[in-house]
Amino acid sequence: MERILRLGTRGSPLALTQAHMVKRALEAAHGWPDTVIEIVPVKTSGDRIQDRPLAEVGGKALWTKELDLALDDRRIDFAVHSMKDVETIRPAEIVIAAMLPRADVRDRLIGAESIDAIRKDGRVGTSSPRRSAQLRRLRPDLEIVLFRGNVDTRLSRLNLGEADATLLAAAGLDRLGRADVGVPIPIETMLPAPAQGAVGIEARRDDFEVREWLAAIDDAATSASVHAERALLARLGADCGSPVAALAIPAESGMRLQAQILSPDGSESVEDAALIGTPEDATTLAAALLERASATLRAHFSG
Numbered sequence: 001m002e003r004i005l006r007l008g009t010r011g012s013p014l015a016l017t018q019a020h021m022v023k024r025a026l027e028a029a030h031g032w033p034d035t036v037i038e039i040v041p042v043k044t045s046g047d048r049i050q051d052r053p054l055a056e057v058g059g060k061a062l063w064t065k066e067l068d069l070a071l072d073d074r075r076i077d078f079a080v081h082s083m084k085d086v087e088t089i090r091p092a093e094i095v096i097a098a099m100l101p102r103a104d105v106r107d108r109l110i111g112a113e114s115i116d117a118i119r120k121d122g123r124v125g126t127s128s129p130r131r132s133a134q135l136r137r138l139r140p141d142l143e144i145v146l147f148r149g150n151v152d153t154r155l156s157r158l159n160l161g162e163a164d165a166t167l168l169a170a171a172g173l174d175r176l177g178r179a180d181v182g183v184p185i186p187i188e189t190m191l192p193a194p195a196q197g198a199v200g201i202e203a204r205r206d207d208f209e210v211r212e213w214l215a216a217i218d219d220a221a222t223s224a225s226v227h228a229e230r231a232l233l234a235r236l237g238a239d240c241g242s243p244v245a246a247l248a249i250p251a252e253s254g255m256r257l258q259a260q261i262l263s264p265d266g267s268e269s270v271e272d273a274a275l276i277g278t279p280e281d282a283t284t285l286a287a288a289l290l291e292r293a294s295a296t297l298r299a300h301f302s303g
């Protein structure tokens, strides 16, 4: 008999593209059509509220809450997320079951050839506390204007002249067929957000059959890196309003984890890197960053 599994996703163009990537990867791994995968778009509060910063309106839970409920109610069997948008602390009934191979982790700058080339006292549109703090650190003269909405909304606001430049994740632009848009910012200039470029799949903890079926497409290196970046966030006590950048890159017998915490205005910044064995070792680097931070910088974290 034919088995149907329901894949829950947000309804944005990027989310739907990522949902299709996961569906294709599962069909390829299991020999289509061992199971029919039905894509179920679920509207999230994050998609409805567009005019205020995320941190102000309830944080990342806005993107996951409705999908968490749909999993719990068995309206869906698994959920696909941009790992960057998944809160650090998840409900106990939910597990991250797999991740696709990570894409380009860098940000791309649109509207100028480089951060240095943005006009003096120019305006940059972003709603990300990390991008805003990193930009202000590199270019204190720049003004940050709030840009939210999906990739196309942001690009059209740029074209309307609401800002001189904007930053978007290369991964999202590439997946939407916009590989021609913007110039990549080297990670030495702007370290990306934890989990940027990674697509993850969550399932019910007690659904061992689905978890095992999903695990067939897990990219172990991506999972290890993203779990390390998330362990760092957890130890820092960071929320979606805390400016944090982190990137773990596979290295011999483990990973090289690099991280940065900043004050929102970019006036303070602490950076460090370490070779780690397991994702949990990231907590040591987090503790070292907090140790070196001033009292005012530490006040932005609860770890």
Ligand SMILES: NCc1[nH]cc(CCC(=O)O)c1CC(=O)O
Residues within 6 Å of the ligand: 082, 083, 084, 085, 167, 168, 169, 170, 171, 172, 195, 196, 197, 198, 199
């Ligand atoms: N916060 C929105 C979001 N979540 C994931 C991506 C891009 C895809 C990715 O990082 O995997 C984006 C857009 C952006 O930051 O430009």
